[in-house]
Amino acid sequence: MNRVKQTAIAESELQRALDCGELIRLYQPIVDLATDEPVGVEALVRWDHPARGLLGPGDFLLDEDDNALLVRIGWSVVIEAIKRAGHWRRTFPDRPITVSVNLSAGQLERRDLSVRVEQLLLTNEVSGPRALAFEVSERHLLSRRPRARDRLTALRNVDVDIVVDDFGATAAASDVEADELRDSALELLESLATFPLDVVKLDPRFVTRLGTDARIAEVVDAAHAGGLRVVALAVENEDDVRRARHAGCDLAQGFHYFHPKRPSYIDQLLAGG
Numbered sequence: 001m002n003r004v005k006q007t008a009i010a011e012s013e014l015q016r017a018l019d020c021g022e023l024i025r026l027y028q029p030i031v032d033l034a035t036d037e038p039v040g041v042e043a044l045v046r047w048d049h050p051a052r053g054l055l056g057p058g059d060f061l062l063d064e065d066d067n068a069l070l071v072r073i074g075w076s077v078v079i080e081a082i083k084r085a086g087h088w089r090r091t092f093p094d095r096p097i098t099v100s101v102n103l104s105a106g107q108l109e110r111r112d113l114s115v116r117v118e119q120l121l122l123t124n125e126v127s128g129p130r131a132l133a134f135e136v137s138e139r140h141l142l143s144r145r146p147r148a149r150d151r152l153t154a155l156r157n158v159d160v161d162i163v164v165d166d167f168g169a170t171a172a173a174s175d176v177e178a179d180e181l182r183d184s185a186l187e188l189l190e191s192l193a194t195f196p197l198d199v200v201k202l203d204p205r206f207v208t209r210l211g212t213d214a215r216i217a218e219v220v221d222a223a224h225a226g227g228l229r230v231v232a233l234a235v236e237n238e239d240d241v242r243r244a245r246h247a248g249c250d251l252a253q254g255f256h257y258f259h260p261k262r263p264s265y266i267d268q269l270l271a272g273g
Helices: 002-020 068-091 113-123 138-143 147-156 169-173 178-191 204-210 214-225 238-247 263-270
Strands: 023-032 038-049 053-055 098-102 132-137 160-167 199-202 229-232
Touching (some): 002 068, 023 263, 038 263, 068 132, 068 263, 098 160, 113 147, 132 138, 132 147, 138 160, 138 169, 169 178, 169 204, 199 214
Parallel strands (some): 038 098, 098 132, 132 160
Antiparallel strands (some): 023 038
């Protein structure tokens, strides 16, 4: 009873935060490991709480994948991200970046998902390859096929890239040997081959478990063979950069390069500041 009551209070407060504009949108740059230049950003949401300060999503987002409030928050992030994508493409045509947005299970369930996204792209004059990407967790993909496959295929048809977020997270959470972890990742890639995918983001626990040995490179090579680009997540120091490059990753995201930033910072970054 108490847990239900606390959840209801949390939802009520979060609803108020959404209505009052306390949920702010930040963007974390993603860099090309070959050049260290930003080639994309991930749209993130933070709560500028009046008493507790800036909160990350782990501090306030609810666990229920299909929670209606979570879906509303997700759409608000999508709408803002597409507006920013249009602005950055028009303002900095020589530095086209990809704006990535996390897609919740509730959003993935919507039959009109691609129609709504296409309309937003048209309204905000977003054009060109890789202008927008949606990130979906491996858990959501595997638990909702073939419906997820159909939704993502429809998104692909309106020029949206599809990203597997936190790839290898499930396998890395289990207590298995490195060889078995590699084999699980290779099997996962094979099972995802029927989805219209463009990018995989390696879960940092997966990368840490495999370290710098050849097994992580085998997984990256297999992803490349499937036509996928590979992002190393949570790159926080030079050792992480070397590990990502040694594995053959294409892109990197993490505090070593950039913390999540306000849109005005991305403007300065793309302008060469």
